[in-house]
Amino acid sequence: MDMLQVSVWRGAASGGYRTYEVPRQESQSVLDVVTYIQRHLDPTLSYRFACRVGMCGACAMTVNGVARWTCRTHVSKVVQGNAIQIAPLAHLPVVKDLVTDMREFFDKWARARGQFVSGTGATRKSDFARIASDSPGRVAANAGIECIGCGVCYASCDVVSWNPDYLGPAALNRAWTLINDERDGARAERLAAVAGDAGCHACHTHLSCSERCPKDIAPTASIAGLKRAVALAAWKGEL
Amino acid sequence: MNGAGQGGAAARAAGMSPGAKAETWLWIAQRASAAVLALCVLVHLVTIIYAVRHGLTGAAILGRTRGNGAALAFYSVYVLAIAVHAPIGLRTLCQEWLGWRSASLNWFALALALALFAFGLRAGWAVFTG
Numbered sequence: 001m002d003m004l005q006v007s008v009w010r011g012a013a014s015g016g017y018r019t020y021e022v023p024r025q026e027s028q029s030v031l032d033v034v035t036y037i038q039r040h041l042d043p044t045l046s047y048r049f050a051c052r053v054g055m056c057g058a059c060a061m062t063v064n065g066v067a068r069w070t071c072r073t074h075v076s077k078v079v080q081g082n083a084i085q086i087a088p089l090a091h092l093p094v095v096k097d098l099v100t101d102m103r104e105f106f107d108k109w110a111r112a113r114g115q116f117v118s119g120t121g122a123t124r125k126s127d128f129a130r131i132a133s134d135s136p137g138r139v140a141a142n143a144g145i146e147c148i149g150c151g152v153c154y155a156s157c158d159v160v161s162w163n164p165d166y167l168g169p170a171a172l173n174r175a176w177t178l179i180n181d182e183r184d185g186a187r188a189e190r191l192a193a194v195a196g197d198a199g200c201h202a203c204h205t206h207l208s209c210s211e212r213c214p215k216d217i218a219p220t221a222s223i224a225g226l227k228r229a230v231a232l233a234a235w236k237g238e239l
Numbered sequence: 240m241n242g243a244g245q246g247g248a249a250a251r252a253a254g255m256s257p258g259a260k261a262e263t264w265l266w267i268a269q270r271a272s273a274a275v276l277a278l279c280v281l282v283h284l285v286t287i288i289y290a291v292r293h294g295l296t297g298a299a300i301l302g303r304t305r306g307n308g309a310a311l312a313f314y315s316v317y318v319l320a321i322a323v324h325a326p327i328g329l330r331t332l333c334q335e336w337l338g339w340r341s342a343s344l345n346w347f348a349l350a351l352a353l354a355l356f357a358f359g360l361r362a363g364w365a366v367f368t369g
Contacts, residue, residue: 159335162334162335162336163334163335192259195259195260195262195263196258196260196261196262196263197258197259197262197334198259199259201262201263201266202331227266231266231267231270234260234263234264235267239259239260239263
């Protein structure tokens with residue numbers, strides 16, 4: 001039987017790679033490999049997953065240096081010879097082994113004013129808001145709305161590594177979808193929150209987030225939209 | 240979109256860092272100066288290539304720039320765009336690569352801007368007065 005040489009990060013901020021031999025199987029995902037290690041070779045290995053089918057985003061890890069969903073990554077796609085290296089997501093504190101602390105990532109969503117705030121005065125008794133599916137705002141929001149917060153873009157972003165305060169692609173993409181929501185009631189606060197050195201203007205347009213997003217979202221385009229919207233607001237004295 | 244007063248109040252309520260507005264303007268200034276530079280660099284390069292290909296001597300070039308108001312005006316705009324553009328970019332590099340984020344960085348960038356502007360204008364003036 002073919003065996004994979006799987007090098008897995010063990011420890012927290014300090015630690016090292018440990019190599020395991022895992023039987024190669026057909027249609028094997030990287031998550032299958034990690035699960036095999038924990039169930040058959042080393043039960044102390046910590047990792048995070050939930051749905052296994054690319055819906056939850058919990059199983060994102062660094063595979064051969066690239067952030068990916070391990071459940072949707074076939075071994076055949078990433079294996080080099082018979083070797084694979086698996087590490088926790090970059091730019092996030094490691095809790096243990098392959099588990100990262102996502103708090104800062106989600107706190108930044110809140111800092112980017114990622115919560116919906118109604119501007120229409122609607123209550124739960126109100127009728128549905130009617131928004132044309134082909135309206136420009138709806139089209140722009142749709143382009144970024146499918147984000148499930150897996151952190152792959154955040155772990156892939158160079159600016160996050162250079163500027164720890166940078167809100168990151170996912171939080172900014174979220175802000176952009178809300179700014180394009182006709183019902184939005186917090187546009188000014190949101191534009192102010194995403195302006196400046198820690199916000200959209202720090203983006204260097206490297207496109208790593210757009211390249212690696214498993215949902216094929218282009219956060220770079222959303223951030224470019226924010227740059228224009230914030231610059232326009234500053235120009236009009238509304239920032 | 241909210242009015243100006245509301246926007247500012249909202250920004251303060253949002254706990255926005257006081258520098259965010261200034262950072263936004265620096266970003267606008269850098270993009271605007273980049274647009275000017277795109278044209279100026281092109282004209283400058285074409286001028287150099289023309290001078291080299293026609294074997295113009297230093298004296299011949301000075302002969303054309305001396306008293307040439309258009310050349311002085313062009314290079315003054317060019318120098319101004321450089322003085323705006325380069326220090327803002329270098330400031331960002333210092334922040335991201337060196338972790339230099341204190342107020343001293345702003346003074347450094349300002350000093351660089353003034354130096355680029357002064358030396359650039361001096362050079363432009365020199366070929367004008369020849």
